[in-house]
Amino acid sequence: MNFEQLKPEVSYIIAKKNFSTDQRLLSICELLEQHIDYYNWVGFYFRNGDKEELKLGPYVGEPTDHTIIPFGKGICGQVAVSNKNFVVPDVNAQDNYIACSITVKAEIVIPIFVNGENIGQIDIDSNTPDPFTEEDERFLEFVCKKVSEMIS
Template identity: 45%
Template sequence: MFHPTVYQGTLEENYETVLLQLKGLTYEESDLIANLSNASALLNQFLEDINWVGFYLNKGEELVLGPFQGLPACIRIPFHKGVCGYAATTKQTVVVKNVHEFPGHIACDGATNSEIVLPILKDGELIGVLDIDSPRLNRFNEIDQKYLEQFVQIIVETIPTN
């Protein structure tokens, strides 16, 4: 059973707690959708100043909406469009301080002003991306990136090897 946590430490200490919580939630569970569902719920209750958190899954030449928390979202994102598409094609984390300055940004929610997208890679293959949006400019920093990359790695470790 999950018990909501009041995060009262430093940002780093709080992220360490979230990583432990994710390990507990995904322990001995290999179902990707179940793990992504709990992961998005965990981040939604932890992260402040966000308006959307969720996953898009690789379906060939596009990303398709997966488990998320927030308002209804764009269902399909071609690899060549938006922040998610860019992260998918480059296979690198993308931090956008102001989405209105990102060429080709897809505005699923007009309230979004900043975004971080992290690729989910298993043995070099793109599984999908973790997408987090915020109504605040410059919401995401190097600490967020560092710990969210670790968060994604915990998810990757639950995916069975083919």
């Protein structure tokens, strides 16, 4: 499936009111990981209450020890501060990268906004060097917009 084919699937998952927020987020993770071959780890991080840190939400992929990430640390922590998309074509070239797995070669993180506030993000790791394009960014912005509508 390409991104345009996945959009209605994402909308369908979001619309499932009989499922909890976490169930719907996990379903989105599963959908993306199954249908985009270079999405090897897909997960959500959300602001942990009033703390200056992110807490891991639903995800699919290898287990991670990074369940809490302080603002500013790693790619996710930097996005929590900058409020901007962050595409990393080569994680080994990043000074402030938190390694989750030696197989990860690239990462993309897109923030989720509710009422103009950055409340979390989608984080995707790839075992493929430099796989992410502007199309990935636009598609993941769509996903984050749908998630924000579900949460708000």
